[in-house]
Amino acid sequence: MDQPITSFYKYFTINQNLFNSLINNELYFSNPRYFNDPFDSLPRYKLCSDIQKLEKFYLFIQKHINEKIDIIRNLKDFEKKKLDFESLLEVFLKVLFKFDESYYNEIGNYEYKLIEIFTFYNNPEYFKEAFKVNSIELQNKMYADYAFLYIDINKFGVACGSTTQTCPVMWGHYGNNHTGICLKFEFCDDTGNQSICLSKDEKLEIVAVDYNDSPLDIFNLDYDELENLILTIYKTKCSKWAYENEVRLINNSQGLLKINNKSIKQIIFGCKTTPKDRYSILKLISCLGYRIDDLMIAKIQADSYELKIERMTIEDLAGSGVYLEELNVKKPF
Template sequence: MVYYKYREWNDYTKKLLETNEFWFSSPKHFNDPFDCQIRINRDDINETLAIDFLSQSYAKSKDEKSHFYNRAYSNFDECKGDLEEVCDFLRERIRDFEEYFDDKGILSLSANPKSLLMWGHYGQNHKGISIGLADTSGAFLADSRFSNDVNYQSEYPKITARDIVMAKSSEDWDVFVDLIFHTKSSEWSYEKERRVVMSKGDKLYKTPCVITEVIFGARCDKSTEQEIRDLLHGSDVRFRKALLKTQSFDMVIVDV
């Protein structure tokens, strides 16, 4: 399978092809205000959740948990001040998760090399290029720990304060990060997006797989095409061209 990165032709894209380095953006820079945004209701942090958290943390057996709950609720008024301190700790835990979440870096690709919208939005009004990356064995694109397809749906993924604070490790948090990072509104389904997620965002990483092809946009001029050919001379990269159909809102991709 080949996935594509639509790009305008500029100094950054030229350097990308020269160095095989891609920019992994922090989700806070995305153009969709819902994309990768967590909405956790802090009002759900209360004394009941604090008791459940303490029970999970310190009561080892079923009998110990039962004894813990009996003591906590029979002396609830006396414990209220202490429980509020635990609630403050849980709010801090939510902030830790948000920072852990915001630190991630994402490379967005597409399975569709013929999207008129993406050529217009990300491919310099069809004057740019689309870079093809193959998910060959051993590549990040083929490793589900780093890369997965985006799911499109009408409902926003629901993650509660309880989910976050009761998680036992950052590995458990990764389940929630994966859910949020790979769920978008159905209105974006035309992108057929594939994402590669790394631990830190807003930095360059070596390409997660082999660059197998470059598609020139329908309006890409000959001088740009030649510059790219010269830049990649001697490589195994395949060169292709997007051509607009004359009788339909569509295009074909041909070898050139």
């Protein structure tokens, strides 16, 4: 049985966004479509040549989209847009059949996309023609439509962290070339209950990323498995990213979420942070009433390419104009 995930380390650039997060007790949950991995939340899948399996997937999406029929029919200019997409589909299926940018540019927002999906999945002739002309493109479209209906339209947000605090590559990519900081967040209180959210009614899904190069066998899944595929999609990344040891918090909305500042237990300063930046951060958290268990700093080692995390000393603030009484820290520092 897997051990529960109780904490992660999150890297930050020292800038106004970090200051705002600390001042307002907030954590940002991003749209995974904007992450630096183009396959994020869209892991690769096994191609299938079995028309019956593909048709089963087509009918699954048809069932799902038709459950939203009342919403879709009430969208502005539904009938006109449906006719427009019927004409567009005729062109792509009989002339080009590649759902490239010129096709998707016609789908400028979620409402258009819903009507397009409704149109495609309520005419079985489109499926038959698509399979005959280009079955791979059909599969690409159905997978993208599944992701849209189960992930994109729900606007789930993701906050990413790591179980490691010593990887130089992580500090370089996400800690602004080692000039930033890393915060340790603990997700649960002493009783084991999730406590990272300020509101007790808020609960986050916490998952460790699975680094796996095997494509998902989506066309072999039954309806129940397809309904529950979302978390697998969110947590699957290729093995090239394994050095990140990533942990993800998944929220049911994107943007800023109020968090319990008691969940921040440790601050680690990058090895290239300036004494002035270190002092500014410490003074800020002191003024805000944070109680940090450990103030740490990353140090370059003489005999390895890993960083060593050490407890901060007064020497790490030398030249910053430090006045210890302002910092409300434990002594000796």
